[in-house]
Structures are given as C-alpha cells and as structure tokens.
Amino acid sequence: MTEDPARAIRATNVFAANCPSRRVLDHVTSKWGVLVIVALAQSPMRWGALRRRIEGVSEKMLAQTLRTLEADGFVLREAQPTIPPRVDYSLTPLGRGLADRLIPLVTWVGNNADEIVGAH
Amino acid sequence: MTEDPARAIRATNVFAANCPSRRVLDHVTSKWGVLVIVALAQSPMRWGALRRRIEGVSEKMLAQTLRTLEADGFVLREAQPTIPPRVDYSLTPLGRGLADRLIPLVTWVGNNADEIVGAH
DNA sequence: ACGGGTACTTACTTTATAGTGCGTACCACC
DNA sequence: GGTGGTACGCACTATAAAGTAAGTACCCGT
Numbered sequence: 001m002t003e004d005p006a007r008a009i010r011a012t013n014v015f016a017a018n019c020p021s022r023r024v025l026d027h028v029t030s031k032w033g034v035l036v037i038v039a040l041a042q043s044p045m046r047w048g049a050l051r052r053r054i055e056g057v058s059e060k061m062l063a064q065t066l067r068t069l070e071a072d073g074f075v076l077r078e079a080q081p082t083i084p085p086r087v088d089y090s091l092t093p094l095g096r097g098l099a100d101r102l103i104p105l106v107t108w109v110g111n112n113a114d115e116i117v118g119a120h
Numbered sequence: 121m122t123e124d125p126a127r128a129i130r131a132t133n134v135f136a137a138n139c140p141s142r143r144v145l146d147h148v149t150s151k152w153g154v155l156v157i158v159a160l161a162q163s164p165m166r167w168g169a170l171r172r173r174i175e176g177v178s179e180k181m182l183a184q185t186l187r188t189l190e191a192d193g194f195v196l197r198e199a200q201p202t203i204p205p206r207v208d209y210s211l212t213p214l215g216r217g218l219a220d221r222l223i224p225l226v227t228w229v230g231n232n233a234d235e236i237v238g239a240h
Numbered sequence: 241a242c243g244g245g246t247a248c249t250t251a252c253t254t255t256a257t258a259g260t261g262c263g264t265a266c267c268a269c270c
Numbered sequence: 271g272g273t274g275g276t277a278c279g280c281a282c283t284a285t286a287a288a289g290t291a292a293g294t295a296c297c298c299g300t
Contacts, residue, residue, distance in 0.1 A: 029149035
C-alpha cells in the first residue's frame with residue numbers, strides 16, 4: 001500500500017479520460033458528498049441528525065448523495081423496521097479510508113478560507 | 121498551525137451554510153480544478169501542455185478553471201508578450217499547500233477506483 | 241497568399257445539479 | 271379523531287455547469 005505520489009498517480013492515470021477514477025473522483029468531491037463523509041467520520045448518525053448537521057442540504061439532495069455513497073461502498077445504511085422509522089448511517093472501512101484523506105483537505109480549506117476569499 | 125481534525129473543523133465550521141469555506145471547497149473540489157492543481161503540482165506547465173495532460177477538458181473549461189484558481193490565489197499566471205503567445209502556469213505557495221492535501225486523496229482514489237466501481 | 245501555431249473569447253445548446261412542494265406509512269399521544 | 275414525528279419518493283421547475291463550434295490576433299515559414 002505504497003502512496004508515493006508520483007508513482008501512484010502514474011499507476012492509475014486520473015488524467016486519462018476513460019479512467020474509472022474520474023467518475024469516482026466526481027462522486028467523492030461532490031458538493032454534499034464531502035460534507036456527508038466528514039460528518040459521518042465524526043460519528044455515525046441518523047438521517048435527521050445528518051440533515052440538521054449539514055446546513056442547507058435539501059432532503060432530496062441528502063437522499064441522493066447518500067444513495068450514491070452507499071452504492072460506491074463508502075456508507076453503510078441500516079434501517080430498523082421500527083415505527084417511526086429509524087435509519088442509521090455510518091462509514092464502511094472504505095469510507096473511513098476516504099475520510100482519512102478528505103479530513104485534512106477540509107480542515108486546511110477551513111483554516112485558509114478567509115485568506116482565500118479575501119484575495120478577491 | 122495545528123491540524124487536529126476534530127478541533128480544526130470546529131474552528132471554522134464547514135457545516136454552516138454561510139461559511140466562506142463552503143465556496144472555497146466548491147472551487148477546490150470542482151471536476152477540473154482538482155486535476156489542474158495536481159497536474160501543476162508535478163511541474164509548472166504552459167496552457168497547451170495542461171490541455172494535453174488533462175484529457176477531455178475543453179478549452180473553455182480549462183480557461184474558466186484557471187481563472188477561478190488564479191482568483192483564489194492557488195495558481196500563478198505568467199504571460200510572455202511574445203508571438204506566438206506563451207503563458208506559464210504554476211502553483212503559488214498557497215496552491216502547493218492545497219496540492220499537499222489533494223494528492224493523497226487523488227492517489228487513494230486512483231488505487232481504490234477499481235474496487236469501488238466493481239461494487240455496483 | 242495561405243496554412244499553422246498559440247492562447248484564448250464568445251454565443252449557443254445540452255446536460256447535470258438543485259430547489260419546491262406534495263404525498264406516504266405507521267403509530268403514539270392528546 | 272386530529273396532529274406530529276420519521277425517512278423518505280416523485281414530479282416539476284429553475285439554475286448552474288459543461289460541451290460544441292466558431293471566431294480572434296499576430297507572425298512565421300513556404
């Protein structure tokens with residue numbers, strides 16, 4: 001599991017148009033996808049908690065994002081057949097691997113956002 | 121410049137709707153933005169080289185992405201007033217900081233893309 | 241005089257993404 | 271028996287992003 005940048009990037013070429021990594025990258029870096037992954041990295045959450053945590057997300061977008069991330073194998077969905085319904089979301093091991101790379105990025109953006117926006 | 125995930129994320133809240141980090145995150149994780157940053161991290165490049173490197177990008181999208189990244193202070197644009205025109209693009213120190221967080225992510229996606237797509 | 245190279249811009253069209261509002265199922269509580 | 275809570279699905283509309291195609295400017299070599 002070596003991750004030397006130069007070598008690894010050459011191994012599966014993200015720059016190639018038809019490389020599957022392109023599609024995955026789009027899912028991973030989608031507007032709400034990033035926030036969902038980071039939120040679930042902090043702790044597993046129910047639907048409603050996610051909705052409240054991620055300000056501004058509509059129900060439709062949250063559902064859609066969760067379905068995509070579940071299909072990609074990043075998120076685990078566990079529905080309890082109780083009334084009222086209760087659905088728990090958490091990260092899979094794969095999702096945790098992704099979160100490990102996403103959190104430094106989001107953290108960095110958070111720390112530097114003021115400087116960046118101020119540049120305009 | 122501590123980067124303990126839990127603390128740092130709480131410091132500037134990406135989950136807040138009106139936080140400037142939201143806009144920056146959108147630029148940073150845009151479809152072509154990621155590829156431009158990673159490409160320039162490997163070496164500074166001219167317009168034409170970038171266009172050839174990043175397969176599938178249209179001239180319009182490349183120009184637009186570069187303008188956004190330049191405005192955000194990630195990319196430096198140096199135009200030589202020669203004929204034919206020659207424009208060199210490179211990362212600023214800020215851009216290099218971003219690339220340091222982006223490359224592990226892209227590398228990881230590249231290494232795991234097959235597994236992820238295979239999951240469907 | 242014509243074609244080629246470079247780095248774009250602009251106008252137009254298509255596609256993707258996102259928002260809005262309404263419906264559903266079931267039960268518990270008042 | 272009406273209201274509220276949970277976790278959605280669906281249809282429709284609006285907006286934003288992206289693709290397509292063509293045009294521009296300048297000079298150089300043939």
